[in-house]
Amino acid sequence: MKARVHVMLKTGVLDPQGEAVRHALGSLGFEGVNGVRQGKVIELDLAEGTTEAQVTEMCEKLLANTVIESYSVEMS
């Protein structure tokens, strides 16, 4: 089974990578880009029977820095 975890900086936390992308898009002539936030996506290939609770624990312990990052888990 597969799980996909999204890790994004929390709202209000400065995102220099996202800002850099926004500026670069402007320089390339793309108009109307009001904001960019960049995060991580982690795709896990898991043994059958792994629960969403276990993936959440992985996020809490390793995948996300919960002080500044939020995460969401999708199982499939």
Next chain:
Amino acid sequence: MKARVHVMLKTGVLDPQGEAVRHALGSLGFEGVNGVRQGKVIELDLAEGTTEAQVTEMCEKLLANTVIESYSVEMS
């Protein structure tokens, strides 16, 4: 309007970050993690009327390195 772009390394391209996460999860006692791939997610806040074709162009020109990365665009 919002767009979300996922950028992942293509299948077959070595993903050292993903491998590091896999090892770290094993060290923390999580069993049954067969594989991990790490990619980027970019959330764009766009002016109304921006088309998916324009976002695809952003991916081709800046957001993804299409030699080694694949991308997908979701508009919302």
